[in-house]
Amino acid sequence: MTSYELLPLAAFVINVALFAWILLLKRKSPLHRVFSAFLLSMALWGLSIYAMRTSPDLSGALAWDKAVLPVLAAIVVFFLHFTYLYTGFKPRKRLLASAYLLPILGGVLYPTHLLVHGMKHRFYGYAPEAGILFPPYLLALHVVVLLGLVNLVRAHRLSRSEDERERLRYMILGIASSIIGGITDYIAAAGLPMYPLGIPGNILFGLLTTVAIVHLRLLDVVLAFRKGIVYSIISAVLLATYGGGVVLLNQFLQGIATTASFVLNILLVLLVAVALHPILRWSQSLVDRWFYRGRYDHLRALERFGLETKDLTDLQQLASSLIKLITLAMKARAVHLLLPDRARDNFELVASTDGTQPGGAILSSASPLLAWFAVRPNVLLAASPADLPFASSLPPEERATLDALKGEIYVPLKTQGELSGLLIVGRKASGHPYSDEDIGLLQTVAHQASTAIRNSQLFAEAEARAGEARQSERRYKNLLERANDAIFLIGTDTLRIVDANQQALALTGYTTNELLSLDAVALHMPEERERAAEIWSRTVG
Incomplete structure (x- = not known):
């Protein structure tokens, strides 16, 4: 395998490893989700370029090169969205929604020849022949990239933290090298004597991100080493799974049409993606238990x-x-x-x-x-x-x-x-x-x-209030029973007797249950009850 074919495969592995690292952070913020989507798009871009460069003929290369464009659009759009979330700047109205239409448009135009209508041989390998919509589409992607870079540069200028400014410098250099390097692929395809630098730019982004992690102490050495082991396990399993699948497809599906081969390769990538999460859980648990030892159970309990x-x-x-x-x-x-x-x-x-x-x-x-x-x-x-x-x-x-x-x-x-x-x-x-x-x-x-x-x-607080209410009720009961006078408690809504002390029972000759079944008017003499009812109504009304 030549370096021309090996470089995009290396880019795929590096970006899958970075994608796995973001997943291992166990954070669910929009920032991490968008950046994960950006890294996954970068990995798919490397995989698509690898498939294009290793295609046996021009028709196969064309099918894969058409797939590169919507993936590239997804990269730049996720990059723009990430810069807005990271810097806290608010995008203009409908700007992001319009940008997200670019990868959708690329997917819709995939079956046509409007973006890429053919492939040809260059000194370095396959190169696309631009369709009628290729220049405006590429210009739109340039505008999106420029907007994202402007966000980072503006945040760098406004930040007062030197650590934050240095982190932004690494981001600007790393992401710009990857995106701009990808653009050189199309400059070379136009016939200019330039080797396509998209894949080296992609790899440079991964290296700069790693330097930022170690040099800027975003993670300590033990943590970096621990995650490195996890990535090694994941990368080995993914490479074995995908590599074995490619060998089997080439062995048993020879002679199948290019479109069918393209679909089967996509299904294989989806299979690897589905297997990624359980592999992550297993490898992370294994390495964490080894590294943390005595702390492991306490950390899980804290979570x-x-x-x-x-x-x-x-x-x-x-x-x-x-x-x-x-x-x-x-x-x-x-x-x-x-x-x-x-x-x-x-x-x-x-x-x-x-x-x-x-x-x-x-x-x-x-x-x-x-x-x-x-x-x-x-x-x-x-x-x-x-x-x-x-x-x-x-x-x-x-x-x-x-x-x-x-x-x-x-x-x-x-x-x-x-x-x-x-x-x-x-x-x-x-x-x-x-x-x-x-x-x-x-x-x-x-x-x-x-x-x-x-x-x-x-x-x-509720228990305290309930306790105070019970204590107040006990004080009221004590006061009621110790009084020498007859005391009746009358409900203002129904005028019914709701409580009375022993002196009240002795005065009326009723039992407690009998007294509580009466209303205040019943305590008066029969000839006085009509007038008493009027007085009580005015009193409580």
């Missing part, structure tokens, strides 16, 4: 925390279980949980794993820390209170409190957008920094725990 505690009503038990699980799973020196007091004026310590006694106002309602989290959902990392963004405005007593807690990660608990609690996670026992995966897990658990804790608080 299940929200589901297993949603019906737990004992707030103290819930808080204690939460901080113990976090301590074991994160290997933290200490974890503290702060919740609002009954008046919701201050946040007080309710549970801690380092022996700090609960109780007392830890953070006042005017705390800069609480004000920060009131409008921000993300965790805050600070090695000491002096490293907090609002350190200069911290009151001395609050700074001393935070110093004593020795927190490194501050995780807000929010319910319906309101701050309902605060987790303070201390340093790792090993002294190592927390990874992005650790922080992501803490955010997920915080979201689950906030709901469970709020439900428990509501239950406790």
Whole structure:
């Protein structure tokens, strides 16, 4: 196999590995879904180019080259959508919807010769012959790419974080090299003496992404190595499955029409895609258990925390279980949980794993820390209170409190957008920094725990109100029975007697049941009842 044929296959494997990595992050945000679709499109692009370059004749190459165009359109559209989600910029009205029509249009035009009407031989291999709609279609793809790059450049210019700016530089260079490299395929196809650089650009994107992961410390070394093993397992299984399928198809389906061969290859790709998810689960579980060892069961328990505690009503038990699980799973020196007091004026310590006694106002309602989290959902990392963004405005007593807690990660608990609690996670026992995966897990658990804790608080408040009502009822009963006068309680809606003390029973000569079956008018003499009814009606009316 020549380098001309090997390069697109390598691009397919690299992008499938990156796609698998995104799936392993277990995040369900639109950003991750769109970026996953972008990587999957990149992988399909490499696979389509490989199939085109290895086709035995021009007709087979034409069928595959026609498939390349809608896949390329999907790449640039997903790229544009990703840049809007990543930067937070809002697209113009109907812009994204219009962009998503491009891959659909490419698919609709696949059976025609309007985009590509033939193939020919060039010095490097097969090259497409442009159809009448090829130039405007390619121009539209260029516009989409340019819009995405403008988003990244604009975000780079506006960002105040050097880490974020460096990450954006890697993105701009990596994604631009892949997309622009793909465009050179069509420049070479036009007859210019240029080798098609689409596939090398695709591979360069994967390499730059890997450099960003390691160099920018987006993942620690152990995590990168662990995921690398997972990717190796997945890549080996995928290559074996797809490679074996291709060999079998070539062996047993010789002589079948090109269109049928194209459909069978697509079915084979779909089969590999269906098998990908169970392979991911199996390999991830295997490698995680090997790497985490003692932490594995605690990490899984922490992931299940929200589901297993949603019906737990004992707030103290819930808080204690939460901080113990976090301590074991994160290997933290200490974890503290702060919740609002009954008046919701201050946040007080309710549970801690380092022996700090609960109780007392830890953070006042005017705390800069609480004000920060009131409008921000993300965790805050600070090695000491002096490293907090609002350190200069911290009151001395609050700074001393935070110093004593020795927190490194501050995780807000929010319910319906309101701050309902605060987790303070201390340093790792090993002294190592927390990874992005650790922080992501803490955010997920915080979201689950906030709901469970709020439900428990509501239950406790309801129990407290019920207890106060019972106590009030007991006081009323004692007052009623100790009174020397006859006391009747009359319902204002029906004028029926709803309660009476012993003196009232003695005065009327009725039993309790007999008295409760009467209304207030019946207590009067028969000749007075008509007038009494009028008086009672005016009184309660």
